[in-house]
Amino acid sequence: MKRFLAALIFCAFTTPVFILSADIAQAQVGMASYYKSGRKTANGEKFNPNGYTAAHRSLKFGTKVRVTNLRNGRSVIVRINDRGPFIRGRIIDLAFGAAKAVGLHNSGVAKVRVAVLQ
Template structure:
């Protein structure tokens, strides 16, 4: 009798885990709260650390540790403009910066001309 209840409970737990999957990015999100710091933008023609070709027209970013595919809301502290980017690369490699964004993301953030800016980011979705 107890094994029947255990099987039912196990099946219910499995169904619940399939209904509400936790992505690696979401699990990583719990480890790091919203953060602020320096940012820059970059455009290159080679492959990113995730293996995909860099496309400056895509809304992407480089972060030192977030899982590839993690989506971040990045807000320019100077003008309040925000954009959602997807992490597909590693960086930045300058200690004073917390994130690098693609040219398209920098354009939406209003930081093309300056090349750098102070931003805050948080994980979304």
């Protein structure tokens, strides 16, 4: 049985968030954007612009990650099903539905934390 340490993180404008140490160890911080057009994803499935999916350059298809908008503290769990983003400096592209959930659909880009869930 694995043992996990946990951290309690307090943000100025949000409620406390309970994060497993496994999430912290595998987290990336960088810029995210969103996309809402396309026919098929890189893994061959039909693209759903309102879905909770994302594109990442190197994570395996089917990997679930928690994406947290660092500006407002909102987070969403998405499944990696596509490749990208292809713009330098960005670490993940969210489908429009996931972007709305974390509040980056108006700005178009936001600084996020991407934590792989196990």
